[in-house]
Amino acid sequence: MPRIRTVKPEMFSDEKLAPLAVIDRFVFVALISMADDTGRILDILKVIDAYVFPMTSDSSEQALETLHRLGIIERGLSSSGQRVIQIVNWLKHQRIDDRPPRPYIASELRARIYERDGYRCLTCGSIERLSLDHIIPFSHGGQDTEENLRTLCTPCNSRRGARCES
Numbered sequence: 001m002p003r004i005r006t007v008k009p010e011m012f013s014d015e016k017l018a019p020l021a022v023i024d025r026f027v028f029v030a031l032i033s034m035a036d037d038t039g040r041i042l043d044i045l046k047v048i049d050a051y052v053f054p055m056t057s058d059s060s061e062q063a064l065e066t067l068h069r070l071g072i073i074e075r076g077l078s079s080s081g082q083r084v085i086q087i088v089n090w091l092k093h094q095r096i097d098d099r100p101p102r103p104y105i106a107s108e109l110r111a112r113i114y115e116r117d118g119y120r121c122l123t124c125g126s127i128e129r130l131s132l133d134h135i136i137p138f139s140h141g142g143q144d145t146e147e148n149l150r151t152l153c154t155p156c157n158s159r160r161g162a163r164c165e166s
């Protein structure tokens with residue numbers, strides 16, 4: 001299933017891609033969008049063409065051959081015997097966010113924290129735009145527990161977040 005992917009600005013000046021014809025580059029971007037999280041696409045021309053050129057009889061056949069010849073993609077068989085395309089240097093072209101989805105803080109817990117903290121930001125005392133802050137950040141293993149959660153207003157929370165990043 002095609003995913004929402006990013007195309008990095010550097011792609012347009014990539015030394016391998018930059019000299020290519022428009023259609024080759026276009027097909028390459030389409031492959032990025034079709035690829036799974038490891039940069040693979042089933043190598044079935046009909047399927048690729050139906051995705052890339054749904055309304056015309058254009059074909060990606062030549063572009064795929066060019067991309068293959070230049071080593072931008074590899075073509076081979078998967079362990080289950082399917083013909084696959086592998087985008088070379090996939091991670092260079094794509095950053096995969098494989099962090100597990102962040103669980104939603106249960107609404108009762110949320111209400112309990114707000115109540116405990118008096119419905120006020122613990123940093124500035126504001127009663128507006130309240131949000132929950134993880135004292136130990138979620139990304140550092142902090143849990144959704146009463147001990148690790150506190151009430152901050154959104155501005156204080158994002159200032160704190162910015163500090164943690166740096």
Ligand SMILES: [Zn+2]
Nearest residue numbers: 121124153156
């Ligand atoms: Zn605040």
